[in-house]
Amino acid sequence: MDQYPRLMAPLSVAGITLRNRIVMGAMHTRLETLDRPHERLAAFYGARARGEAGLILTGGYAPNPAGVFEPGAPLLCERSQLAEHRAITGAVHAAGGHIALQIVHAGRYAKHPLCVGPSAERARINPIAPRELTTEEVWQTIEDFANTAELAWEGGYDGVEIMGSEGYLINQFTAPFTNQRTDEFGGSFEARIRFPLEVLKAIRRRVVDRFLVVYRISAVDLIEGGMTGAEVAELARRVEADGADIINTGVGWHESAVPTIAASVPRSAWAYAIENVKRAVDIPVIASNRINTPDGAEALLSSGCADMVSMARPLLADPDFARKTRVGKAAEINTCIACNQACLDRIFTDRTATCLVNPRAGREIEFMPKPPEGTKRIAVVGGGPAGMSFAINASERGHRVTLFEAGNELGGQLNMARVVPGKNEFNEMLRYFRTRLDGLGVTVHLGRFVKAGELLEAGFDAIVIATGVRPRSPGFPGVDHPKVLSYVDVLARGAAVGQRVAIIGAGGIGFDVAEFLLGDAEESLDPASFLATWGVDPSLSTSGGLSESAETVAPAHARREVHMFQRKPEALGKRLGKSTGWILKSRLKRANVAMASGAVYERVDDDGLHYTIDGKTHVLQVDNVILCAGQESERGLYEALRSSGANVHVIGGADVASELDALRAIDQATRLAMTV
Ligand code: NAP
Ligand code: SF4
Numbered sequence: 001m002d003q004y005p006r007l008m009a010p011l012s013v014a015g016i017t018l019r020n021r022i023v024m025g026a027m028h029t030r031l032e033t034l035d036r037p038h039e040r041l042a043a044f045y046g047a048r049a050r051g052e053a054g055l056i057l058t059g060g061y062a063p064n065p066a067g068v069f070e071p072g073a074p075l076l077c078e079r080s081q082l083a084e085h086r087a088i089t090g091a092v093h094a095a096g097g098h099i100a101l102q103i104v105h106a107g108r109y110a111k112h113p114l115c116v117g118p119s120a121e122r123a124r125i126n127p128i129a130p131r132e133l134t135t136e137e138v139w140q141t142i143e144d145f146a147n148t149a150e151l152a153w154e155g156g157y158d159g160v161e162i163m164g165s166e167g168y169l170i171n172q173f174t175a176p177f178t179n180q181r182t183d184e185f186g187g188s189f190e191a192r193i194r195f196p197l198e199v200l201k202a203i204r205r206r207v208v209d210r211f212l213v214v215y216r217i218s219a220v221d222l223i224e225g226g227m228t229g230a231e232v233a234e235l236a237r238r239v240e241a242d243g244a245d246i247i248n249t250g251v252g253w254h255e256s257a258v259p260t261i262a263a264s265v266p267r268s269a270w271a272y273a274i275e276n277v278k279r280a281v282d283i284p285v286i287a288s289n290r291i292n293t294p295d296g297a298e299a300l301l302s303s304g305c306a307d308m309v310s311m312a313r314p315l316l317a318d319p320d321f322a323r324k325t326r327v328g329k330a331a332e333i334n335t336c337i338a339c340n341q342a343c344l345d346r347i348f349t350d351r352t353a354t355c356l357v358n359p360r361a362g363r364e365i366e367f368m369p370k371p372p373e374g375t376k377r378i379a380v381v382g383g384g385p386a387g388m389s390f391a392i393n394a395s396e397r398g399h400r401v402t403l404f405e406a407g408n409e410l411g412g413q414l415n416m417a418r419v420v421p422g423k424n425e426f427n428e429m430l431r432y433f434r435t436r437l438d439g440l441g442v443t444v445h446l447g448r449f450v451k452a453g454e455l456l457e458a459g460f461d462a463i464v465i466a467t468g469v470r471p472r473s474p475g476f477p478g479v480d481h482p483k484v485l486s487y488v489d490v491l492a493r494g495a496a497v498g499q500r501v502a503i504i505g506a507g508g509i510g511f512d513v514a515e516f517l518l519g520d521a522e523e524s525l526d527p528a529s530f531l532a533t534w535g536v537d538p539s540l541s542t543s544g545g546l547s548e549s550a551e552t553v554a555p556a557h558a559r560r561e562v563h564m565f566q567r568k569p570e571a572l573g574k575r576l577g578k579s580t581g582w583i584l585k586s587r588l589k590r591a592n593v594a595m596a597s598g599a600v601y602e603r604v605d606d607d608g609l610h611y612t613i614d615g616k617t618h619v620l621q622v623d624n625v626i627l628c629a630g631q632e633s634e635r636g637l638y639e640a641l642r643s644s645g646a647n648v649h650v651i652g653g654a655d656v657a658s659e660l661d662a663l664r665a666i667d668q669a670t671r672l673a674m675t676v
Contacts, residue, residue, distance in 0.1 A: 229540025384412020498623020
């Protein structure tokens with residue numbers, strides 16, 4: 001508390017006292033698509049309220065059928081739907097929390113035939129073109145927003161958040177490029193902001209004063225034809241005048257070509273845009289985007305750029321973020337690493353959200369703690385994400401765990417990920433693992449290559465093998481030529497790499513190696529450098545806050561000539577994460593990385609890499625060929641123990657190497673620890 005006086009300070013607003021300044025930001029979970037959705041949502045939000053979040057904002061509910069994202073997406077427009085919501089608000093209030101329902105109309109982002117917008121302009125990320133709303137329909141939509149707010153109040157919510165950012169309907173009205181209307185809702189700035197202001201006034205007419213109304217403003221649109229900073233500030237003033245209690249901030253539209261929340265975005269990069277809103281109003285302002293630690297949050301508040309901080313993904317990663325902050329255990333927070341792998345990437349591919357570092361997220365009712373049948377002595381071999389996760393979770397259930405790691409440090413593959421520019425957040429994951437292993441009293445032996453006989457002799461009740469993977473050798477002639485390196489040589493052993501490079505294999509690691517060779521760590525740590533790289537205008541004087549198109553800004557550091565290859569005849573990077581793959585591809589394209597698919601590797605010799613594409617043979621003169629051709633399981637120890645009849649389990653890469661990632665490793669380890 002003493003360390004975070006501003007973050008932990010209560011806030012009284014609209015007759016409610018919020019216990020601290022931590023807001024769980026709205027996030028779609030898709031939990032509503034599963035069985036017993038409201039029981040799941042109640043457990044999900046209830047856990048965050050027990051973890052002492054000051055205010056929870058739900059994922060968005062549409063005010064009418066045209067406003068849903070896709071068929072079956074959340075909608076609140078009838079009283080008959082309220083019983084389900086009372087389960088959610090009841091769970092949060094029982095834990096002493098506060099919760100507001102977000103109302104969002106998708107507008108032209110809706111993926112169904114009812115899709116509407118201020119104008120009939122199709123969004124580049126949606127194949128469906130919207131129908132232009134008639135003036136009468138605009139007024140009806142305003143009433144629909146107010147109706148949903150009134151229902152939220154009846155359903156026990158403490159307030160609503162009006163979603164006015166990220167390029168949804170309200171934002172489509174406020175930005176000139178999506179609003180070409182000629183009625184009272186289009187044309188001048190005054191007419192364009194009329195829609196959100198009428199929504200706000202209509203809601204205020206329908207709900208009591210002591211009902212929190214949050215307006216989420218687009219602090220910077222990051223799209224050509226968006227609002228200028230002066231327009232954003234004026235909208236904020238008008239929102240305050242028309243009855244909002246709090247202004248939350250959003251950054252960018254879903255169709256922006258600038259990353260806004262990925263790990264490659266520096267922490268608090270958008271403070272300049274949030275401050276522009278804060279300076280315009282007297283009501284509390286919430287900062288959002290790339291805030292994931294109590295220190296970062298406290299620093300933002302003490303800089304005066306905001307009064308509260310919104311964290312959606314960080315509270316997915318650790319529901320107890322606020323409580324741990326209050327009791328002085330910030331080092332035990334399971335920090336969101338901004339990877340998007342288990343949350344946004346799953347949502348964008350029609351799956352439910354969970355979290356890479358916390359597989360319990362969204363599955364609270366599946367992971368109800370079960371007491372073990374007795375304390376066991378368990379050996380874990382391998383200190384990568386699978387081994388460490390298992391050790392922590394088993395230890396939390398009361399087992400006595402000993403972890404053996406052959407290397408001199410914990411982390412396994414994480415130690416390679418964390419050196420890649422834009423992936424420094426992996427350091428937080430390691431800090432969490434180390435702190436928990438230490439706090440739980442797990443015995444850790446580093447530099448210890450343990451053999452089957454020793455483990456059997458020690459008489460452990462169970463042995464868990466998490467020995468990971470070894471790089472796959474593609475097996476063409478010349479893989480032992482001095483020019484050839486593996487990704488482990490480059491990322492973990494500091495091998496010297498020449499100016500002209502060929503990368504064999506274009507999975508996540510091939511792209512990581514390219515980024516390592518070309519990227520600049522500074523860009524993901526220093527906001528000014530990041531903004532310049534992506535053509536963002538920090539003075540906010542331009543429309544949408546952009547100085548030039550992100551696609552044309554040359555990278556500051558393209559130090560090498562890099563050629564990437566894969567055998568599959570498809571575009572490289574097609575299988576990278578949906579929400580982050582485009583960022584990597586855009587950066588490498590701008591660094592002139594050559595990408596070739598459908599390659600057949602012939603050999604490596606003093607002349608370089610010999611390969612064939614479409615039957616035509618080429619020789620690429622390169623200084624180095626770096627193998628990123630996937631992995632194979634390291635299973636020797638497991639096989640030896642299994643044949644001896646020991647109680648042995650195998651997890652992570654040692655179990656299945658193909659397409660292994662930390663998400664699958666941690667999930668499998670956590671599930672095993674729940675049952676062992
Ligand atoms: P991967 O994704 O399986 O990619 C392996 C690459 O090697 C593919 O491009 C494959 O393409 C090629 N390859 C496979 N067998 C080969 C052979 N015998 N000879 C030549 N080329 C071969 O593996 P990875 O890149 O090592 O990544 C491992 C895991 O970590 C993956 O699950 C990945 O998603 C995850 N990861 C994720 C990220 C991220 O940013 N989300 C970053 C790093 C790693 P062809 O078969 O077409 O040649
Ligand atoms: Fe954060 Fe990654 Fe978890 Fe999403 S999956 S909440 S980005 S750690």
